[in-house]
Amino acid sequence: MCSRSFLEKTIPAVKWMRGYNKKNIIHDVIAGLTVGLTAIPQGIAYAVVAGLQPQYGLYAAFMGPFTYVLLGSCKDITIGPTAILALMTQTFVTSHGPDFAVLLAFLSGCIIFLLGLFRMGFLVDFISMPVTVGFTSAAAITIASSQLKGLFGFGGSSNDFIGACVNLVKHLHETRLWDSVLGMSTIVVLLLTKNLKDVYKGRNMSELSLWQRVLSQTLWMICVARNAIVVVLGALVAYILDSRGHTPFKLTGKITEGLPPFALPPFSSSNGTNYTFIDMVQEMGTSVAVVPLISILESVAIAKSFSKGKAVDATQEMIALGVGNILGSFVRSMPVTGSFTRTAVNNASGVCTQLGGAFTGLLILVALGFLTGTFYYIPKASLAGLIMCAMIFMVEYEMVPLLWKTKKLDLIPFFATFFGCLFIGLEYGILLGVGVNLVFILYESARPSVHRKELTINGNSVLLVRPENGLVFPAAEYIRDIIVRSCPQDDQLDFTIVVDGTHVFTVDATMAKNMQLLTVDLELRKQPVIFWNWRRTTEGTCCGLDPDMARYFRYGSTLHDLFKAGHVKVRCCLHSSNLPLDLELGNRSPNQNKTTLIRFLPLVITPSENDIGEETLPRFYLHQLLPFPSIMDVGTIIERSADLGSSVTPLLRSLSPRVDKKGRMDSEQDVFINEQASQRLIAEESDS
Structure with a gap:
């Protein structure tokens, strides 16, 4: 049996239904019906944009809200047809018929559902804000241009911005006066009433x-x-004039009455030409992938806008959207996603739960069942004016000066997407914008920022090199080359290169190999190199490639500590209870690399039960005393057994890890001991 938390996460309605009351239902009814009054004219208008008969817009407007009631996680979201998806559907509809729109809805739903199921919503993160804004702005202009023929009443057809402009020039002389008057009046009324709620x-x-x-x-x-008001008024005027024998406007015309049949989506089509399922998918091309991504992008962005600070479950939103498209295709729906306009209306209407969507869907079903006859009289100019007015506010022209002030480079993907969508198509335009962004990301990965500065510290000449971000294989040769070229060309024995790894979060094997080659290059030039304050994981990658690299890594809070004379840095590694303790002792001045490594084999490391939770002292036996780096020469290891005695207890206690209640010890510690203590260790070993 599944747990309650799993059920609530999978079907969010289970959670909000428990606290549902009469007050909630009143608000949900009002909000649902109000959204329905917006969804009906918009659905009809967006069907026209898609090149479909008006009823298809209503088919697409009711199944999404019903599905979202059960599976949606944001109470304000309203699922349905949108202008952008309608425009992306138009190409296939005008060429091949409505079956392609229905199949596109089904395929989009399947892809969105699978992406949500496998938590792959991160793919949307590759669509940056400049690309998104460029896409929506270009789409708005394209949609508005496609409605010019309806606004002015002339003929012709167009599927894109260039085609709409050409069609305008060719048929401008066919402009109908009263269609133009009605269309422009619709726009004026909509603009004047837009802010009435703010009086x-x-x-x-x-x-x-x-x-x-x-x-x-x-x-x-x-x-x-x-x-709804402007559409109803336009239809009323057209009906009155038609009843008196006048038809000054182009009308929507007769549409199919009644509810849509519930049937499988079309997996073949014969609209003049026979298409198999494979043929239909091939005709759709990249839109099969682009439409789902745009749907996810729109819906998740809207959910975040209306979440009011709450976390948005993007996975659940994708599942709800995917199921909505899949089920919608069974009732002849075009692709759907979250609608910002209707979501804003839903929020402003005081909706309390997702149940408001059910009342929206019911109102649309009533319209389909009983009001389709009245849709005959809706003037095309009214619908065109409604669409164009909505598109005015989708063009985010203010983004250009904003990007100019913040980061001018972001204007490149913005304009690439914008002009690409206008002149070569929406799906190719957004792919172009994403491609430009990826090129920028790859370039930054291959050419990370590297800061260089020459310093003098405690009499030592130092070249401080500070790379930024992660260092991976595209930047390997670049980093190595830039460090080598930054070093003085003449041999300066007192010149030290310090590579600060504070801001380096990761390195890969290629980068580690180039760092190892860098140490070889600089040693040949007798220029010491130190990798300072690198993360343990990055050091581990380098030492995994070449254990001898460990001697180049140093740690300290400041460069002055790193070059402080008379101090010895000791590194204690206790990875498990059966590994030795290595102490590196000697003068750590980078230019006087006189380092001795003392290895102690553990006698007792695992603390007794009485010691657990205390700062215990593991006991070690001296194993070897070898000058660096001959520790790697196994043949020179001399077996010795000598008890260090109590005189070095303070030193070992300072290195002893703290043991927790489960007997686990810290993996690494870095401490400083003075030279006198190190000499005592060496002397005692010699005496033994």
Whole structure:
């Protein structure tokens, strides 16, 4: 049996239904019906954008909300057709018929669902903000240009921005006066009523009189339902004129009545030409991959915008969106995603739970069942004006000066995406923008920032080299070359190169090999090199390639500590209870590499039960005393057994790791001991 937490995470409705009450249902009904008044005209309009009959927009508008009630994680989100997805669907519909739109919805749903199931939403992270803005702005202009023929009443057809401009020039002389008047009037009314809801914004409702509160609510309702109002008014005018024998407007015309049939999506098509499933997928091309990514991008971005500081479960959003598209394809739906406009209306209407989407879906079903006859009289100019007005606010022109102020380089992917979408197509434009971004990322990986500075510390000439970010194979030769070229060309024995690894988070094998070659190059030039304050993981990568690299790594809080004379740095490594303790003793001045390594074999490392939790002292026996780096020469190892005695107890105690209650010890410690202590160790070993 699955746990309650798993069930609530998989089906979020289980969680919010437990606390549902009468107050919630009142708010959800109001919000759902209000969103429905927006969804109906928008659905019809976006079907027109996609080149489909108007009822397809309504088919796409009801299944998404029903699905999201159970699987959605954000109460404000409304799933349905959008302008961008409609435009990306248009190419296939105009060429091959509506079956392609339905199959695209099914395939998009499957891909989105699988991406959510395998938690691969990170793919959307490769679409940066400049690319997203360039894409949406270009899409808005393309959609608006495609509606010019409906706005002015002339003929022709176009699927892209260039085609729309050419069509405008060819057919401008066919402009119909009353269509133009109605279309422009629609835009003006929508713009004038856009901010009516803000007339009393900031005012305390309790301070308003009764008529002011009534007026405030009326203005708010007019603002929210303005799309439906202009469409209804346009249809009413057209109906009255038609009943009197006048038809000054181009009308939507007769559409299929009733609910859509529930059937499998079309896996073949015969709209003049017979297409198998494989043929249909090949015709769709890159759109099969791009449409799902755009759907995810839109929906997750909207969810984050309305999450009010709460964490957004992107995986659950993708699953809900995927299932919505899959089930929608069974009722002849075009691809759907989250709609920002309808989500904003839902939020402003005071929706309490995802159940508001159910009432939106019910209203659309009622419209399909009983009101489709009235859609005949909707003027195309009204729909075109509605769409163009919505597109005005999707063009984010203010992003250009913002990117110029913040990072001018981001203008390149922005304009690459923008002009690519306008002139070669939306799917290719966004791929171009993502490609440009990836080139930038790869370049930064291959050419990381490297800061260089010459210093004099305690009489030592030092070249400080500080690379930034991770160092991986594209940057391997570059880093090595830049360090070598930065060093003085003449032999200066007192010149030390310090490579600061504070900001280096990772290295790979190729980079480690080049670091090892760097030490060889500099040793041939008699120039010492120190890898200072590198992370243990990066040091481990280098030492795994060549254990002798360990002698080049140093740690300390400041460079002055690193070059402080008369101090010895001791490194204690206790990786497990059966490994030796290595102490490196001697003068650690980088230019006087007189280092002695003393190895102690453990006699007792695992503490007794009485010692657990205390700072215990492991006992060691001296194993060898060899000058560096001959420790690697196994043939010179001399077996010795000599008890160090109590005189070195303070030193060993300073190195002793703290043991926790489970008997585990710290893996590494770095401490400083003075030269006198090191000499005592060496002397005692010699006496033994």
